[in-house]
Amino acid sequence: SPEEWAADKATLNTPFPNLPYLKVGDKTLTESEAIAYFLVFHANRTDLFGANNDERVQATAVRGVVTDLTRDLSAFLWDASKHAEQAKYFEEKLHPRLARLNAFAAGKKHIIGDNLNLVDFALYQTLYIIGRADPKAFDNYPNLQNIINNFNAIPQINAYHASDAFKNKPLLPPTAAYKFRD
Numbered sequence: 212s213p214e215e216w217a218a219d220k221a222t223l224n225t226p227f228p229n230l231p232y233l234k235v236g237d238k239t240l241t242e243s244e245a246i247a248y249f250l251v252f253h254a255n256r257t258d259l260f261g262a263n264n265d266e267r268v269q270a271t272a273v274r275g276v277v278t279d280l281t282r283d284l285s286a287f288l289w290d291a292s293k294h295a296e297q298a299k300y301f302e303e304k305l306h307p308r309l310a311r312l313n314a315f316a317a318g319k320k321h322i323i324g325d326n327l328n329l330v331d332f333a334l335y336q337t338l339y340i341i342g343r344a345d346p347k348a349f350d351n352y353p354n355l356q357n358i359i360n361n362f363n364a365i366p367q368i369n370a371y372h373a374s375d376a377f378k379n380k381p382l383l384p385p386t387a388a389y390k391f392r393d
Contacts, residue, residue: 247329259329266323270330273315273322277330280308281337288340291388301345309341309352316354320361327365335362340381343391 220228225239233240240246251259261267283304287293293300321331341348349356
C-alpha cells in the first residue's frame with residue numbers, strides 16, 4: 212500500500228529511495244538497472260555486458276531502443292484513453308520499433324548474438340508485456356519470437372516458469388490503467 216511504502220521508504224539509507232530496491236548487508240541499492248549491474252558484478256558475470264567492445268556497444272544501442280519501446284508501452288499502459296484504440300496505438304508506436312528489432316535479431320540466438328546479454332532481460336520483459344497485451348503481436352516478427360523462445364528455454368528461466376512462484380501476468384503497479392486478463 213502507499214502507506215506501507217512511505218514507512219518503508221523512510222527507513223532506506225539511500226539517496227534515491229525507490230522500488231524496486233535490494234538490501235545487501237548495510238547497503239540499499241535502488242533503480243532496476245543499478246540492481247541488475249550489481250548482480251552481474253556480484254556473480255562475476257561481466258560477460259553479460261558483452262564478450263567484447265563491439266558487443267558492449269551494440270548492447271548499449273539496443274538498450275536505447277528497448278528503453279524507447281518501453282516508454283511507448285508504458286504510455287499505453289498508464290493512459291486509459293489509449294486502450295480503446297489499442298490496435299492503432301500498437302501499429303503506430305510499437306510496431307515500427309518491433310520491426311527494426313526483428314530485422315536486427317535475424318539469425319541470432321539472443322538479441323546481440325549467440326551469448327546471453329543483460330539487455331536480453333530488459334528486452335524480454337518488454338516483449339513479454341506486449342505479448343500479454345496482444346497475443347498476436349509477434350505473428351509478423353519471427354526473429355523476435357525466436358529470441359523470446361530462446362530466452363524461455365534457458366534452464367533457469369524454464370524452471371522458474373514451471374514453478375508455483377511464476378505468475379503468468381505482468382506485474383504492474385496499481386497506478387497502471389491497463390488491466391491484464393488472466
